[in-house]
Structure formats: structure tokens, C-alpha cells
Amino acid sequence: MRAIEATGEIDKKGVLRLDGPLSLREKKVKVIILMSEEDEEIEEKRWLSAMTSNPAFDFLHQEQENQYSLQDGEPFHD
Template identity: 40%
Template sequence: MRAIEITGSVDEEGFVQLDQPLAEAKLTRFRGILLFPEVDNSQDQEWSLSAIQASTGDLLDDPEEDIYTLEDGEPLDDEA
């Protein structure tokens, strides 16, 4: 079984609406697990949604996240 991570929402009738189409999985049934935020504050929900939508690659490419240098930490001696 193959896993695909995607975001979406549940409409007023309880149907799942995906944020984007699944290009590689057409005309097939699927089994899914829905993960819902545990917060009721709409501001927190907006933050959660943007955190889910942000890709890890974008985060790692952000210069503000590049806080370590080669001088940080201590050398590792793996010949012990």
C-alpha cells in the first residue's frame, strides 16, 4: 500500500474536499486517515493549516532557519 499526504477540508454535508487533485490516482478507491487539529480558536487553526501546507524543503531553504555553523558543537570521534 502506498501513502500520499494531502490536505483538504470537510464541507457542511460531511464530504471530504481535497485542496488539489490527485494526478497519479484516478478512478480508484482509497483508504484514508484524517487528522484534525485539536484547537477551537480560528487563529490557531489558520496557523495549523499554514504549518501543514508549508513544505519541509521550503523551511530548510529559509535563510532565517540557517542558524548553525561548522564551529557549533564538538567534533565526533567515531573510532572509539
């Protein structure tokens, strides 16, 4: 797989708009979006909010998922 760098913006509808045309034509591509750190904090908050309200994660609230207590293991200090 090869990489091509391009810049652009994501509009209010969530559509990626590049600053200019690419030399590639009629190709399927995979896009990785890199943002500045200030946007990163906002996105992390949105992701955490979505994760906590997404029904796909409801199973984590089930009693059998509550396997560990504060007395298990040892503290981790980073």
C-alpha cells in the first residue's frame, strides 16, 4: 500500500473536501484523518460520549462483567 498526503476540511455534514484535486482517477482508497491536538480533545469527548450511550456496550453493565474489585491486582502508576 502506498501513501499520498493531501489536505482538506470536513464540512458540517461530515463530508471530506480536499484542498485540491488528486492525480489519481477511478481508484478505491482508504483514508486516515490526522487532526490537530485541539480537535483531538473534542473528538475524544465525542467518542467517549457516544460509547457510553451506545447500546452496543450495554453488556458491560451486566453483573457477570463486574469481575474485578479495587482489591484485585496492584496499582499502576504511569
